Amino acid sequence: MYDKLASIYDYFVNWDNRLAYELPFLEQQLRTLGEDPSKIRVMDTACGTGRHAIALASHGFQVSGSDLFPEMVSLADANAKAAGEKVTFRTAGFGNISNSFGQPGQFDAVLCLGNSLPHVDSNEDLKKTLLDFKVLLRPGGMLILQMRNFDLVMGEKKRWMEPQTVKDGSTEWLFLRFYDFEADGKIQFNILSLHRKAKTPWHPQLTSTHLLPIFSEELKANLALLEFRDITLYGNLAAEPYAADSSSDLVLIAYKA
Numbered sequence: 001m002y003d004k005l006a007s008i009y010d011y012f013v014n015w016d017n018r019l020a021y022e023l024p025f026l027e028q029q030l031r032t033l034g035e036d037p038s039k040i041r042v043m044d045t046a047c048g049t050g051r052h053a054i055a056l057a058s059h060g061f062q063v064s065g066s067d068l069f070p071e072m073v074s075l076a077d078a079n080a081k082a083a084g085e086k087v088t089f090r091t092a093g094f095g096n097i098s099n100s101f102g103q104p105g106q107f108d109a110v111l112c113l114g115n116s117l118p119h120v121d122s123n124e125d126l127k128k129t130l131l132d133f134k135v136l137l138r139p140g141g142m143l144i145l146q147m148r149n150f151d152l153v154m155g156e157k158k159r160w161m162e163p164q165t166v167k168d169g170s171t172e173w174l175f176l177r178f179y180d181f182e183a184d185g186k187i188q189f190n191i192l193s194l195h196r197k198a199k200t201p202w203h204p205q206l207t208s209t210h211l212l213p214i215f216s217e218e219l220k221a222n223l224a225l226l227e228f229r230d231i232t233l234y235g236n237l238a239a240e241p242y243a244a245d246s247s248s249d250l251v252l253i254a255y256k257a
Contacts, residue, residue: 066089066092134228152248160176172197193207232254
């Protein structure tokens with residue numbers, strides 16, 4: 001899915017607004033790891049086009065990023081170069097990131113943002129991914145996860161998300177995101193993108209992938225088995241309290257023992 005969307009991915013995210021909202025929380029958490037951000041080593045997994053990693057690098061952190069899709073990694077490299085920031089990006093999917101970066105325990109923090117973690121194929125893959133995150137972290141290192149609140153999503157079975165519109169000169173984009181809830185408990189995540197130039201007919205493109213709903217108690221239990229400690233849940237990146245029946249997001253912070 002995301003290899004096909006790579007060239008237009010940055011169109012359907014308002015990065016100025018998103019980073020203005022998300023970065024203060026992330027930076028506040030990361031700065032608890034040390035006074036000098038240049039000595040805090042951060043891994044941004046499923047980094048996409050690298051926007052979070054680049055923003056954190058611009059705030060002085062020592063940042064690396066990984067993504068399954070080489071198309072995304074190429075764009076992340078280009079974005080970092082355009083921003084004048086040094087970020088190490090590599091192509092690596094969940095469960096194989098520590099192998100790609102070599103030395104175990106080399107990161108002070110591992111991030112997995114933007115509903116990326118539910119793209120694992122199964123509960124076994126989830127466990128392998130969380131173990132991989134643990135291997136990446138030094139003892140006492142911080143894990144930050146952000147995803148949709150699937151306790152709420154699966155409870156309400158709400159299919160449609162807010163449409164997004166973008167205009168770039170004479171080109172217009174319309175993005176419609178919706179879920180199909182499948183019999184095996186998984187979710188098919190669909191993005192219908194339409195674009196046109198100067199009032200010409202709309203050109204549609206539908207891309208889809210599967211998500212594994214990850215529930216809050218299940219996630220906490222898996223991390224506890226891996227001996228993560230001080231597990232804290234928030235309802236969003238504004239640090240509001242988590243409520244399973246109403247929060248839009250699930251944000252989790254935990255520390256490697």
